[in-house]
Amino acid sequence: MTPSKPLPQDDERLTESLRADALMEADAGWALGADADRDGEQLDREDRASLRRVDGLSTELEDVTEVEYRQLRLERVVLVGVWTSGTARDAENSLAELAALAETAGSQILDGVIQRRDKPDPATYIGSGKAQELRDIVLETGADTVVCDGELSPGQLIHLEDVVKVKVVDRTALILDIFAQHAKSREGKAQVALAQMQYMLPRLRGWGQSLSRQMGGGGSGSAGGGMATRGPGETKIETDRRRIREKMAKMRREIAEMKTGREVKRQERRRNKVPSVAIAGYTNAGKSSLLNRLTGAGVLVENALFATLDPTVRRAETPSGRVYTLADTVGFVRHLPHHLVEAFRSTMEEVGDADLILHVVDGSHPDPDEQLISVREVIRDVGATHVPEIVVINKADAADPEVLQRLLRIEQRAIAVSAKTGEGIDELLALIDIELPRPQVELEAVVPYTHGGLVSRVHAEGEVISEEHTEEGTLLKARVHEELAAELRPYVR
Numbered sequence: 022m023t024p025s026k027p028l029p030q031d032d033e034r035l036t037e038s039l040r041a042d043a044l045m046e047a048d049a050g051w052a053l054g055a056d057a058d059r060d061g062e063q064l065d066r067e068d069r070a071s072l073r074r075v076d077g078l079s080t081e082l083e084d085v086t087e088v089e090y091r092q093l094r095l096e097r098v099v100l101v102g103v104w105t106s107g108t109a110r111d112a113e114n115s116l117a118e119l120a121a122l123a124e125t126a127g128s129q130i131l132d133g134v135i136q137r138r139d140k141p142d143p144a145t146y147i148g149s150g151k152a153q154e155l156r157d158i159v160l161e162t163g164a165d166t167v168v169c170d171g172e173l174s175p176g177q178l179i180h181l182e183d184v185v186k187v188k189v190v191d192r193t194a195l196i197l198d199i200f201a202q203h204a205k206s207r208e209g210k211a212q213v214a215l216a217q218m219q220y221m222l223p224r225l226r227g228w229g230q231s232l233s234r235q236m237g238g239g240g241s242g243s244a245g246g247g248m249a250t251r252g253p254g255e256t257k258i259e260t261d262r263r264r265i266r267e268k269m270a271k272m273r274r275e276i277a278e279m280k281t282g283r284e285v286k287r288q289e290r291r292r293n294k295v296p297s298v299a300i301a302g303y304t305n306a307g308k309s310s311l312l313n314r315l316t317g318a319g320v321l322v323e324n325a326l327f328a329t330l331d332p333t334v335r336r337a338e339t340p341s342g343r344v345y346t347l348a349d350t351v352g353f354v355r356h357l358p359h360h361l362v363e364a365f366r367s368t369m370e371e372v373g374d375a376d377l378i379l380h381v382v383d384g385s386h387p388d389p390d391e392q393l394i395s396v397r398e399v400i401r402d403v404g405a406t407h408v409p410e411i412v413v414i415n416k417a418d419a420a421d422p423e424v425l426q427r428l429l430r431i432e433q434r435a436i437a438v439s440a441k442t443g444e445g446i447d448e449l450l451a452l453i454d455i456e457l458p459r460p461q462v463e464l465e466a467v468v469p470y471t472h473g474g475l476v477s478r479v480h481a482e483g484e485v486i487s488e489e490h491t492e493e494g495t496l497l498k499a500r501v502h503e504e505l506a507a508e509l510r511p512y513v514r
């Protein structure tokens with residue numbers, strides 16, 4: 022057993038952190054030789070542990086709130102999962118996903134452990150005995166952070182931190198951090214910042230300390246300084262809470278305004294009767310790749326989770342020439358922090374408004390069924406179950422053919438494609454054409470050549486059955502929406 026040295030007391034901390042800079046150099050040198058003397062003497066090991074710990078202390082542990090609030094700057098992490106139900110494989114998949122999330126956030130994974138329990142320990146999440154073992158792993162690997170695969174209560178975070186003596190973060194904080202790194206639009210950033218504040222609020226008590234520094238920055242990039250000073254009799258924590266609440270209220274108002282702008286655009290699209298298709302699916306399933314493949318649009322594709330955090334809407338055309346909009350959406354993930362489900366409702370709402378959902382699933386993933394289930398849960402949450410769905414099993418080039426066959430059998434309307442190679446894309450385009458709502462009015466009209474614009478609109482917004490150039494004008498047989506039908510009325514035969 023590795024002897025675990027007690028965490029330095031607060032008064033020691035100052036001295037330690039003063040020493041930290043000087044030790045950094047020595048530490049770097051040590052790291053290179055770390056593996057070589059892994060089996061060295063006990064004392065040596067203890068030394069290593071204390072060096073590592075100081076390293077972590079320099080900013081991380083003391084300023085845990087600040088770090089958490091912006092960017093976690095996770096570097097060397099150990100993952101911990103509590104396996105309460107399902108098979109061992111489920112638990113492993115969940116931890117593998119946590120690893121992908123942590124990597125996306127920019128960290129190096131040193132180790133991962135799963136603890137079998139009926140339910141998470143209310144005090145330390147994994148139980149105090151296991152927490153001690155975890156402390157040993159932290160020491161052995163030189164990790165500076167432990168990432169737990171779940172949402173921990175503020176108390177659990179603190180207790181576990183006390184035992185493992187490095188920063189402990191949970192899945193929620195991790196996802197929030199990734200979202201903060203990836204959000205691009207003003208609205209996206211504001212939503213993430215709001216979700217982060219919501220997450221922070223109940224966790225202030227435990228982490229106590231000063232919040233004033235972090236209030237200056239944050240995901241929103243809001244103005245710092247000039248914060249109200251503490252009123253008489255108000256404790257630091259109360260002031261901090263009040264500030265956060267005020268800021269949250271302001272942010273909610275701003276988000277509401279931004280939402281109105283987006284709503285207007287959506288209304289416009291609806292008035293123009295342009296059918297809309299929403300691409301939804303688990304994160305990293307290949308939604309953006311599919312959008313690019315279907316429209317030739319240059320949307321960011323990345324082998325990282327949550328590459329897309331802002332809705333992208335593109336114009337597309339069916340093989341028969343019908344125009345529709347295609348919207349890329351935020352990827353879903355299991356245990357999406359509920360603050361975020363709320364915050365990202367806007368993108369999801371787009372899904373509920375769509376005429377058709379392309380539900381993209383990664384056919385090469387170890388458990389695509391689970392992905393389908395969790396995405397459908399979200400679809401249900403945002404009240405979009407009435408929208409017809411095509412299950413697009415992507416990455417057919419990399420998937421196990423048997424898995425593809427099985428999914429195609431169980432899903433009613435499903436198609437296997439590869440956004441990478443283009444396999445199945447033509448069939449998908451044809452399927453979209455079939456599934457998109459058809460314009461209601463069928464008519465035959467002779468449009469004078471002076472009204473060429475109207476003919477183009479019939480092509481774009483309706484469905485041309487036949488077209489002929491006659492002496493009086495263009496003879497069109499077409500299906501169009503009511504508004505266009507009204508405009509064509511003078512020329513109807």
Ligand SMILES: Nc1nc2c(ncn2[C@@H]2O[C@H](COP(=O)(O)OP(=O)(O)OP(=O)(O)O)[C@@H](O)[C@H]2O)c(=O)[nH]1
Pocket residue numbers: 302303304305306307308309310311321322323324325326327328329330351352353415416417418419438439440441442
């Ligand atoms: N082999 C293979 N890889 C693919 C295919 N489609 C996408 N990928 C890869 O999968 C990764 C994720 O693709 P994205 O299009 O960014 O996925 P996304 O669903 O938009 O992901 P988020 O926006 O992060 O939720 C990238 O590395 C792609 O190159 C495919 O058909 N085959």
Ligand SMILES: [Mg+2]
Pocket residue numbers: 308309310321322327328329349
């Ligand atoms: Mg994407």
